[in-house]
Amino acid sequence: MPVARAQFPTLAFLTASKMFCVVREDMSMFRISIVAAALLLTLALSSSGADAQAWSSRLGQEPACQTLTPSAAGGALPKNPNLIVLRYLGVSNYELTYKDTVILLDAGIDKLSWWVPTGVTAADMTKKVNAIFIGHAHGEHLWSAPMIAQKTGALVAGDPLSVAAMSVPGMPAQQLRTVKGLGEEGDFFKFNGFTVEAVLGHHNIVPGDYMAKDRAAAQAVGALQPPLTPEQQARDKQLNAQLAPLLQGQGDRLIKEGTISYFFQFDNGFRLWYGDSAGPTTTQEQALAKRIGSVDVGLIPYYGGELAIPITMEYVRLLKPWLVLPTHHDGHRNRMLDMPIGPLGLAMRDENPKSVALSPLYRTPICIDTVTKEYYVGQ
Numbered sequence: 001m002p003v004a005r006a007q008f009p010t011l012a013f014l015t016a017s018k019m020f021c022v023v024r025e026d027m028s029m030f031r032i033s034i035v036a037a038a039l040l041l042t043l044a045l046s047s048s049g050a051d052a053q054a055w056s057s058r059l060g061q062e063p064a065c066q067t068l069t070p071s072a073a074g075g076a077l078p079k080n081p082n083l084i085v086l087r088y089l090g091v092s093n094y095e096l097t098y099k100d101t102v103i104l105l106d107a108g109i110d111k112l113s114w115w116v117p118t119g120v121t122a123a124d125m126t127k128k129v130n131a132i133f134i135g136h137a138h139g140e141h142l143w144s145a146p147m148i149a150q151k152t153g154a155l156v157a158g159d160p161l162s163v164a165a166m167s168v169p170g171m172p173a174q175q176l177r178t179v180k181g182l183g184e185e186g187d188f189f190k191f192n193g194f195t196v197e198a199v200l201g202h203h204n205i206v207p208g209d210y211m212a213k214d215r216a217a218a219q220a221v222g223a224l225q226p227p228l229t230p231e232q233q234a235r236d237k238q239l240n241a242q243l244a245p246l247l248q249g250q251g252d253r254l255i256k257e258g259t260i261s262y263f264f265q266f267d268n269g270f271r272l273w274y275g276d277s278a279g280p281t282t283t284q285e286q287a288l289a290k291r292i293g294s295v296d297v298g299l300i301p302y303y304g305g306e307l308a309i310p311i312t313m314e315y316v317r318l319l320k321p322w323l324v325l326p327t328h329h330d331g332h333r334n335r336m337l338d339m340p341i342g343p344l345g346l347a348m349r350d351e352n353p354k355s356v357a358l359s360p361l362y363r364t365p366i367c368i369d370t371v372t373k374e375y376y377v378g379q
Contacts, residue, residue, distance in 0.1 A: 053322050053356070056374035059083070064097065065367040065378050071097040072104065072125040072148075078367075081193075082268065086299075086366040090118045091140045092276035092327040094299060095125075098266075098370075101191050104132040104154075105262065105274050105299065107145035110239055113232040114222070114332035118362040126151035131189065133196065134158030135276030136203060136259040137165045137250075143242045146171040157189065157198065161250055161258040165243045181260045181284055194266040199288050201261040202279030203254055204311075204328075206304040214305050215335050222333025255279070263288055263295075270370035271295040273319050276327050278303045278311045281318055294320035297368065302326035302339050309347050316348060316355075323375065324348065324357045325366065 059065055062078060064085045069075030071085070072095055078085055087095040094105040109122040122144035129152040134142045136159065146166050149156045156166060157177040166176065179187050181200030189196040206214075228236070246254065261275040271292060278301035298321030302312045316324060329339035341359040348355045358377060360366055365378040 053373040053375065056369070056372075056376050059367045059369060059374060059376035060378065062367060065365045065376055067365070068119070068363040068379065070095045070120060070125060070363060071102045072127060072129045072152075073120055074124075074127040077102075080369065082369050082371045084270075084272070084297075084368045084370055086297075086325065086368070087363050088325070088360050088366075089120065090115060090330055090362060092135060092301065093141075094274070094325075094327070096264075096272075098194060099192050101130045101193075102128050103191075103196075104129055104145075104148070106135055106141045106276050107132045107148055107156075108140040108142060109144040109148070112140070112236045112239060112332070113228050114334045115330070116332075120363060122147055128152065129154040130191065131155040131157065131196075133198075133260075133262050133274070134162045134166075135201070135261070135274075137161040137243075137246060137254055139240055139243055141276055142166060143239060146242065149175050155189075159258040159260050161246065161254055162260075165246070168242065168244060179260055180257075183284070193268075194264055197263045197265070197288075199261045199263055200257070200282050200284040201259040201275055201277065202256060202282050203259040203277045204279050204301070204303060205255065206307055210305065210307060214337060218331055218333060218335050218337050221337065225333060261285060263292070265292075266370055268370055272297040272299070273321070274299040274327070275301050275315065277301050278308060278328065280311065281314055286318065289318045296370075296373065297321055297323045297325065299325050299327050301328050302344055303328040303336070305337070305339075308339060309343060312344060313347055313351075317351070322355055322373075323368070324355065326357070326359055329359065 062080060062083060063076040064078045067075050070087050071077055077097060077100060081099055085097040089095060089109060090111055091108055092106045093108055096103040096105060109125050125148055129148055132145050132149060132154050134145060142162055145156050146168050148154060150170055155177060156175055157179050160178050163176050163178045179198035181187055181198045187198040259277050259279060264272040273295045298319050300312055300315045302308055304311060331338040341357055345357040348357055360377060367376045
């Protein structure tokens with residue numbers, strides 16, 4: 001029986017044992033506002049290299065864990081030198097802050113009018129960015145990167161197609177780095193307290209007939225809302241025009257050669273993996289998993305309707321994270337429905353009851369102590 005899917009951008013907290021949320025529907029904008037209840041939970045969790053991971057209100061005292069303002073937009077940096085702060089910014093976009101370093105994972109910060117606003121724009125995200133890592137060359141993953149890079153001087157890394165798309169007037173060529181994810185010298189980056197390795201991934205390949213049905217369902221939901229205004233249509237056209245378009249035949253290259261995942265190895269042993277498209281795992285990703293054993297946190301793509309669970313679980317089994325944050329799971333009114341976190345959480349629990357799946361609100365701080373493995377989710 002097909003799993004019912006949310007028709008709104010439902011972003012809730014799901015732990016291995018409970019879900020807490022209060023939902024308010026705004027019929028004019030079809031938005032969901034979810035207020036997390038106080039989570040007084042201690043979860044005994046197991047993963048390689050760690051005896052326990054637990055919810056910690058202590059981390060909530062951190063200024064960076066008390067604000068909805070991303071560090072790239074002028075928000076607080078972590079004071080605790082062991083603290084990672086993650087913020088979901090829609091589609092597959094995340095901000096990762098550690099010590100004095102601010103990283104953007106994908107940079108499609110501005111959104112087409114189809115998506116629910118995240119409350120932050122690309123213009124906001126120009127106070128401090130050290131590096132931007134791009135997963136692939138579709139617009140919603142990178143169209144804000146050139147402007148942010150120009151304003152901040154950030155390094156921008158991506159596959160050859162992404163680098164070509166971002167090579168627009170005003171983008172300093174010296175800030176662009178091409179990666180292939182094949183273990184070559186240019187695939188490694190060193191920062192204060194951690195390294196990043198680019199690893200070749202694979203783009204999502206949901207069958208066309210299924211995608212057409214999913215798109216039709218999303219359009220049916222979108223038809224319940226007012227049509228886009230001329231101003232919104234003009235803005236969306238301008239947004240799409242910020243990048244150099246893919247050339248004929250490059251779509252196939254993007255699927256097999258132009259999708260990159262990123263592995264973060266922290267000096268204290270903590271590990272994080274990021275991917276932005278739910279394709280099958282690659283030989284390079286499998287080799288990485290064999291070499292490292294497991295990761296602590298997986299930012300794992302979760303997209304493709306009912307077909308998504310097997311693909312996402314392939315990554316979960318391969319990388320064995322104790323904490324999973326989904327990417328590319330929020331839908332919009334014209335192309336795809338939201339992916340509910342519940343079915344993924346149930347699938348994870350069936351295989352590892354001590355794992356945790358979290359789907360946070362836009363800009364909510366997810367704070368993780370990389371030494372104690374305690375975590376905290378803000379408002």
